[in-house]
Amino acid sequence: MSEKHSHVEEHRDDEASKLGMWLFIFTELLLFGGLFLVYSIFRSEYHEAFHKSSLELSVTIGAINTIALLFSSMTIAMALTAMQKNNKKLALLMIGITLFMAVIFLINKYFEWGHKFEMGLYPGSPLMPLLDRGYLLYFSLYFFMTGLHALHIIIGMILLFICLFKVKNGTINNKRYSLLENGALYWHLVDLIWIFLFPLMYLIS
Amino acid sequence: MANNVSHITEYRVLGKVLLVLMLMTFLTITVTSFDLGAFSVTIALLIAGFKAFMVLTYFMHLKHESLLLRILVGSVFVLFALIILITFIDYAYR
16 A cells, blocks of 8 residues: 555445445345245145145246346356456446346246236235145245345345446445445345245245 | 455356356256155255355355355354254154
């Protein structure tokens, strides 16, 4: 730091804000972890119903969403790399692609949920209480877990939108990219959760 | 000054990691399409675990983070594994 005396020392600690972000991520992991635990217990208790219910889900839609999220996870990591290398244009492009992938994910989710709604399967529908306990539990958990995950997608999108504007106006730059780094960590968390949601909900049947 | 001394992950490394993740996704869909009984759960979870490891290590830069952070992340997963184990033992013997 040769220019140390040329300006007032700032109060910032990027390492600490990253640690704080990780601590928050731990609470998120355990939040979803608790739900995975509930899912696993009921799955072992109502094996037949969970098996039959999971056949209702489209593996194709799930797979497309998995690919979209994995790809977006790479692009946001690349956005950080680009920012660290002071390539503002590429960073903006990569955040843009990430947001685009998130939109694809949500559109897919809309159609997927819409199909279930048409079948009368949604929380609070007249059909749901008539289902056997195992089916009721599966679809309740399905809506709660994918819904909570989709909420995280939306929060992540807002966070990345803020990053997009801050990169644009130079508040996030190659000397100061903590917010983008932590936003990217949040986005990877969303991807991480989906990595487990996809096989558990869609594949294992 | 601990600010911004972090390691920069190259684009091609990120690209390779994505390739591995995509292949693993394809593999898990293929494997679970066969009826392998309880095996398919184990295989699907093992593959998911490996994918999570790749995301944590490369995308989330844990490879180049401090030992403290790596131990913290590791212990969260150990804690979760213990919670699962204890709950299932409880259910199995009640």
